[in-house]
Amino acid sequence: MGPLKGVRIVEFAGLGPGPFAAMLFSDMGAEVIRIDRKGARAPHRTEVAYRGRRAVALDLKKPEAVEAALRLIEMADGLIEGFRPGVMERLGLGPDACLARNPRLVYGRMTGWGQSGPLANTAGHDINYIAISGALHAIGEKDRAPPPPLNLVGDFGGGALYLCFGMVCAMLEARASGRGQVIDAAMSDGAASVMALFYGLKAMGWWSDARGENVLDGGAHFYGTYETADGKWIALGPIEPQFYKEFLDRAGIADPDFAAQMDRGQWPALKAKLAAIVKNRTRAQWDEVFAGSDACYAPVLSMEEAPRHPHNLARGTFVELDGVVQPAPAPRFSRTAPEIQGPPVAADNDAALSAWGFSQSDIAALNDCGAI
Numbered sequence: 001m002g003p004l005k006g007v008r009i010v011e012f013a014g015l016g017p018g019p020f021a022a023m024l025f026s027d028m029g030a031e032v033i034r035i036d037r038k039g040a041r042a043p044h045r046t047e048v049a050y051r052g053r054r055a056v057a058l059d060l061k062k063p064e065a066v067e068a069a070l071r072l073i074e075m076a077d078g079l080i081e082g083f084r085p086g087v088m089e090r091l092g093l094g095p096d097a098c099l100a101r102n103p104r105l106v107y108g109r110m111t112g113w114g115q116s117g118p119l120a121n122t123a124g125h126d127i128n129y130i131a132i133s134g135a136l137h138a139i140g141e142k143d144r145a146p147p148p149p150l151n152l153v154g155d156f157g158g159g160a161l162y163l164c165f166g167m168v169c170a171m172l173e174a175r176a177s178g179r180g181q182v183i184d185a186a187m188s189d190g191a192a193s194v195m196a197l198f199y200g201l202k203a204m205g206w207w208s209d210a211r212g213e214n215v216l217d218g219g220a221h222f223y224g225t226y227e228t229a230d231g232k233w234i235a236l237g238p239i240e241p242q243f244y245k246e247f248l249d250r251a252g253i254a255d256p257d258f259a260a261q262m263d264r265g266q267w268p269a270l271k272a273k274l275a276a277i278v279k280n281r282t283r284a285q286w287d288e289v290f291a292g293s294d295a296c297y298a299p300v301l302s303m304e305e306a307p308r309h310p311h312n313l314a315r316g317t318f319v320e321l322d323g324v325v326q327p328a329p330a331p332r333f334s335r336t337a338p339e340i341q342g343p344p345v346a347a348d349n350d351a352a353l354s355a356w357g358f359s360q361s362d363i364a365a366l367n368d369c370g371a372i
Helices: 017-027 063-074 095-101 126-131 152-177 187-193 196-203 241-251 264-278 283-290 310-315 349-355 360-368
Strands: 008-012 031-037 054-058 078-081 106-111 181-186 224-227 233-236 297-299 318-321 324-327
Touching: 008 017, 008 063, 017 031, 017 078, 017 106, 017 152, 031 063, 031 349, 054 063, 054 349, 063 095, 063 360, 078 152, 095 106, 106 152, 126 152, 126 187, 152 181, 152 187, 181 187, 224 264, 233 283, 241 283, 283 297, 349 360
Parallel strands: 008 031, 008 078, 031 054, 078 106, 106 181
Antiparallel strands: 224 233, 233 297, 318 324
16 A cells, blocks of 8 residues: 555566666555566565566567567556667667557666766666766775775666656656656766765865765764774764764763864874774673764664664564565655565466456467467
8 A cells, every 4th residue: 555556667677776666666556567588587585676566578579579568568657677778679669669659658767877978888887887976986995995885876876766766756747747758867877966965065175085084984083983892893973063972971082182073184093092992892882882872873783683673673674575584665654654565476477467457368369479
């Protein structure tokens, strides 16, 4: 009964941000059908991004399969594809063909470089897309190589989330205009967009282009991670003066040098001092010191530990489905609560097509010609 109940999405199977975007639509209540390649490997139950939708396997080299895909698209509010520019057009499933069959369709295109520009047809991955946005350069320690921040910034933050936002915006507009449109969601664009705050700070002279010299990039002693006595880590972020004071009081730090919180020249020395202080206690001991405080403290938890944290348990941040611990749908809604619609499943042509209005004779004909 999520907020997108009644919305229908056709997803062309892909990797990374495309499936993740489809998962988000499904979590919010949309009915998603995934079109797999005929003979494609079925997703394993642990492949969480494939949860919550039906799937059909089509041989899109056959005109009957293309026609079946267009029939599904006729009934859809949105479409997700993540191929290189031109691939869908060569299959006969480009925006012109699909919008001709369904003028209200929102056609979501998920790529790294976008549909235009000199890099549009070249290969790449998350690390490449965030490299040209300025994001990768800004992450990491001073005088060290920029570390790959998993593939969160490009694929998922700048990619899937922007695709979903763009598609929902276009679907809302289509309700008024009756006209669909194409969403060109480039991970390089999205990664640049999430850097908006930092480009603004740089323009004001408050952000250095040198890595590891700023408040939020680990340059400040009061915003970073520190190793504890037992080899674990804690995360500190008391930026505001009142929170910084509480942090010092709780930690028992009386050294007057720490009073110069915003003296950038003191940051390296204070980081070294604070690292030595943190190393004197275990992570569990620091948990006790800062429990219930406004010191902006948290333990750095592993993926094994995170689902067991009391806050995550209280909020149901993680759930177990089919024996797999995984993040629950987010965000929360006060009335139309989202939910996981089911575990990842293999293509089930009969069930998937029947659910979308294909008759048994239609399905039999597709089987007979080898289209499914």
